[in-house]
Each structure stands twice: as C-alpha cells, then as structure tokens.
Amino acid sequence: MMLKIPTINASTPSMGIMPFSSRKASRFFGASADVFPPFLLKEMEKIEDPFARKLVSRIEMLPVELSSSKNCIMSSCVKPVVLDTASPLVLLHGFDSSCLEWRYTLPLLEQAGLEAWAIDILGWGFNNLENLPICNVDSKRDHLFQFWKSYIKRPMLLVGPSLGAAVAIDFAANHPEAVDRLILINANVYAQGTGNLSKLPKSVAFAGVSLLKSLPLRFYATNKAFSALPFDTCLEWTQITRLHCLLPWWKEATVDFMSSGGYNVTAQINQVLKKTLIIWGENDGIVDSKLSVRLHCELQNAIIRQIPNCGHIPHVEKPDAVADLITDFVPHQLPHTLSSLPVVPEQEQNLLVRQISHK
Numbered sequence: 603m604m605l606k607i608p609t610i611n612a613s614t615p616s617m618g619i620m621p622f623s624s625r626k627a628s629r630f631f632g633a634s635a636d637v638f639p640p641f642l643l644k645e646m647e648k649i650e651d652p653f654a655r656k657l658v659s660r661i662e663m664l665p666v667e668l669s670s671s672k673n674c675i676m677s678s679c680v681k682p683v684v685l686d687t688a689s690p691l692v693l694l695h696g697f698d699s700s701c702l703e704w705r706y707t708l709p710l711l712e713q714a715g716l717e718a719w720a721i722d723i724l725g726w727g728f729n730n731l732e733n734l735p736i737c738n739v740d741s742k743r744d745h746l747f748q749f750w751k752s753y754i755k756r757p758m759l760l761v762g763p764s765l766g767a768a769v770a771i772d773f774a775a776n777h778p779e780a781v782d783r784l785i786l787i788n789a790n791v792y793a794q795g796t797g798n799l800s801k802l803p804k805s806v807a808f809a810g811v812s813l814l815k816s817l818p819l820r821f822y823a824t825n826k827a828f829s830a831l832p833f834d835t836c837l838e839w840t841q842i843t844r845l846h847c848l849l850p851w852w853k854e855a856t857v858d859f860m861s862s863g864g865y866n867v868t869a870q871i872n873q874v875l876k877k878t879l880i881i882w883g884e885n886d887g888i889v890d891s892k893l894s895v896r897l898h899c900e901l902q903n904a905i906i907r908q909i910p911n912c913g914h915i916p917h918v919e920k921p922d923a924v925a926d927l928i929t930d931f932v933p934h935q936l937p938h939t940l941s942s943l944p945v946v947p948e949q950e951q952n953l954l955v956r957q958i959s960h961k
Contacts, residue, residue, distance in 0.1 A: 654702055675724065675745065676730035684712055684718070691717065691761060699843060702845070706917070725858070738859060738862035738863075746769070757781060759782055759928075761785040765790045766787075771784070772870060778875070784879070794868075820843055874902070879907065879931045880901075880904055
C-alpha cells in the first residue's frame, strides 16, 4: 500500500539534512547533485522544508543540444531512482516555476515503483542559460524533445500542471511518437498566449517581469493558488517558488518568452488522440473549473477526476491523492520486490503528522 503523505507544515525542522553552506559552490548547478550556486546556497538556508531541500540536493545537469541553434544547454532535472519501468513519467511544471513543484509527490511515485523524471522547461527552473537561447514555444518544445530523445527514449506519460498542460498538449500534437499518455493537472490551456504583453516595449517588459520575483507578488500568487494556507507555510512556499528567479539569466529568458506570444494551444487540443487523465482541484482560484469540463469534452480520449478541498496545484497541496490517481492511470508496471523500492525514512514519516488545516 502506498504511504499517504499529507502536505507538511513549512515550520517542520530540517531533520539534520546536511547544511547547504557546507556544499561545494559554483556559478550554476553542475553535473553532480552536490554543486550549487552560492547565491542559491544562501537562499536555501532559509528553507526549512526537508522535501524541498532533499529535491534540490538531487538536481543534476544533463547536456541537451537544441536542433535549431546547435546550442548545448546544461539542463536541470531530477533523475529517477527507479529505472526501466514500462511507462516512464516525465513531470513538467507550471509557468515560471521549477521541478521543485514535485517535492512531495515525486517520492510517492518512486515508492510506488514508477520511473519518474522531474525536468525544468527551457527558460524556467534551474537550467544553465549563460549562453541565452531563444525561449519561445518552438525552442521549449525542441528542448523537451531533445531531452526525451537523448535520455528517455521510450514513449512517456507526460504530466503537465497549469501552463505545463499547454506545454504537454503542444508537445503531444507535434511529437506523438514520444508520448504514450497525458496527465493534465488544473490545465491552463485556453489562454490566448501572452496577449498584449507581447507588444510591450522591452524596457516596460523588463520592468514588469522584475515584479514577478518580488516577494509580495509571489506571496499573493501562492496564497491564491492554494486552499486556506497558514501564513508561515505560504511564506516558505513563496520562497521556494522564487528560487529559480535569482539566476542571472531568468529575467532575459522570461521577457523573451513573453515577447514571443506564449502558448496558444486551443486549436491543437482535438488533435491529441492519446489517452488523457485530467486532474482538477475543486477549489481552483486561478483557472475556472468549467474549463476542465470543456477540456474533457474536447479531448477525444480523456477521463476526469476531481480532488475535493484543493486549489490550483494539487501535486503540492494533495500529493497523496495525485500520486494515487497517477499510479492508477499508469498502464503497466514491471514487478518490483519491496526491497528494491525507495522507502520514505521513518523520521520523515513522523514529520508528516503535521498537516495543513483546511477551513
């Protein structure tokens, strides 16, 4: 039986995980999991959430060469601890976010015996963009395809939350050979790109994007995305969501994406023939729940499941429910002995007794 892991309170102590200040520093994440930028080391010391700290410690950099520019991107991801299952999961993230969204759900998926990759979309997350590539939709798609072609090499279950659902639909429509099934979580797929933001003068665009990493705006967005978060939890989750914004190339990459027009996948939805699981948090304050019903109707091979008392990011707020739904949707798993599966340590399980109270 899968261990049920409720979302932990951000005030949970760090369990004696190695202090980040003792790790080797570098300008960017290197090819090993213990190399971190010094400015992120400083910021991570403020984070007490042991699951965020642990997932950061697992981030690695893999080279991915873009086909259009031949630019090699050192690409950030969390590699799986379970390999060679029949249906590898590839976990995307939402707009201007990172693989740290999966800090609570990824351990549950691994405990269930699934091969799960958490990867950062080009232009966001912790990718090394020192030689800044174009970060439009075509480049993001190409980056994901080249990553898949180099490291995964089998049809995958592509998981897209929020705007990551638009990334997943765009990818599945253009590279159906790389996708087995889709899982879309609180999908933001009916926005008409970045709209008038794409027409802003660059100086205005840079000023606007700078606001995205401000603590007040991030705090407001975090509070709106979840259902009745305690203040301390909201503050820590806000700090986690803005870590990648501190990278020196984040602002240029984000402006480039906004100016390019962004994702507009409405016309591609009915082209997707893959079996799809739609997961929806009942209390989504970001995307109208009616759009989940519309998406269910327009996708040709979809099922829909709702998670009660849950906001816009269920894989953070209700990881046990999301992990159960994903595990049930996986078409086939290779057998694993219990001893071969990762286990959540007992002291971490004890920490999980603290749950976020919902009104």
